[in-house]
Amino acid sequence: MSTLDTPMAQGGHGELRAADAQSIWALRWHRFRGHRTGVASLVVLALLVVFCLMAGPLEAWRGIDATQTDLFKRYQPISAEHWLGTDDAGRDVLARLMYGGQVSLLVGLLATLIGGVFGVSLGLLAGYYGGRLDNALMRLTDGMIALPLLPLLIVLGAVDLTKLGFSTEAAHSQSVAFWRIILIIALVDWTAIARIVRAATLSVKEREYVSAARGSGANALYIMGRHILPNTITPIIVAFTLTVGRVILFESVLSFLGFGIVPPTPSWGNMLNNAQELVTTAPALAIYPGLLIFITVIAVNFLGDAMQHAFDPRSEK
């Protein structure tokens, strides 16, 4: 890490050579590239995203429509027209897997982002102000961590939106179901990020540059946004990554149980809705969606783990 420390010390002596002028992110990228599992995970995830985005092009190319049901073509085997066969309603399985992946990945990212912003804000406030506010916010976090999340999510997913003032058609629309699952998962899965940001804030706020900023009259919001947040960014990135994996699992199990993404919109979870029937009639169809969830989440987790090591200067490997 000496390249980072030298510019100040060198002062006026000579210019920095181009090779020395590595940014911290270039260094981290360099360290990250040393992790075979991390790099492999990144490649796998990129391939998965490309796979999911191929849905439209595949339909156009093969001349099929993933929403088209045809009860005369239920559970067809693999063929030239349907590369992975058809499902219980005669729809193309491959195209639905791609569309389902778009939904599952999008839910994972959006729920993590929304819950993450909430968690980051909470962690910053608790860590920066400390005292009573910290105490109250951390009790809230501890209380949330202690809850059995899945039953709670099921209850939240079962809430009848018409009783909250939504119109009947809005309450049963596909897009409301999509945003509802994002929001309810975000509502419960922000605790890990909040705790990590709080801990990082506690250590960063004692640094000299924060005192200097405060001394020169910067207000709290500016200090948190300009000085503390950028210096806690690495644990935040790692925590976000690991959260995406957990959220995708939550989405899949909720959709599977019937409280998440509502058919006909496919998601990797709800494509297993009729699993009991699939097990006996078309076992392969029970394997694909879950396998894709499994591959996605394990890649995300390996990626998070590799980043954790790459971002931590004390870590040896």
Place this chain on the structure above:
Amino acid sequence: MASFITRRLLQTFVVLLVMSFVIYGLMGLMPGDPVDIMAASQPGMTPEVMANLRAIYGLDQPLMVRYARWLMAVLSGDFGFSRTHARPVLEVLTPALLQTCKLMLASFTLSVILSLILGVSSALKPGGWIDSFVSLFAFAGISVPIFWLALVLILTFAVGLQWLPASGMGRVGDFGFWDQVRHLTLPVLALTLANTGQFTRYVRAAMIETLQMDFVRTARAKGVGSRRIILVHALRNAMVPFVTIMALSFGSLFSGALVTETMFAQMGMGKMIYDSILSNDFNLALVGLLFATFTTLMANLLADLAYVALDPRIRLE
């Protein structure tokens, strides 16, 4: 110590009170209300009769009043009546609780044993081939959607090999000990595989940290055998964080049990909560959810106490 327990019990009670209100409020937002459901099976019911029934059950009262009444009843030991089972809630709850205990106890014990063996053997040589293999297994356990794992197990052992039953708790007319064991095997296996991943990661991390401590080096310098160092000196110390985290993971364990019970048609607490939400059995769902929350909070309290009991350096004021 006594004051600590009292304070924590009080905290637990407050959280439970808040949760009971939240869940009670959410139950009011479930689709349909009890009188509508009655009317659905009694087409001759006039609006006047329905209004009368609402008044009798107090459903026309504001939320706070209804909650207060329910709370008073619960505190005096009256948990209400299950709509679908047509029996008092407690009578339905007790056998379900017993079934969940069997499942969770068996898989918890197996997970602990497995994770200790795997975690310790991978911590002995971090980066070695055993470690790589165990780490792959652990990440797989964390990343697998448990309902899909259950599906794969059913496909393999029940449909394919036909070694074990796919669902249920026992054959009608048999229900002996071995019959029950056969029916529990796959659910226990699914839950165990899913839990062992997380546990193994904890054991490994705690063990690696402990093996670097001075007292281990001292023991080694004094010529203590390596088996004794690992099993007596290091493992005992590594158990401190492990025991705490195991107790803290009770909530996610219960979430896993819910999915497992649903997949294998085991009439435990998880499936009972799921079914009662699906069938608008509000009283049963409410008490089931609160009981799950209560147990999780108690497990957290136990975690704190275990921490003190195992590590004499920690004192609670």
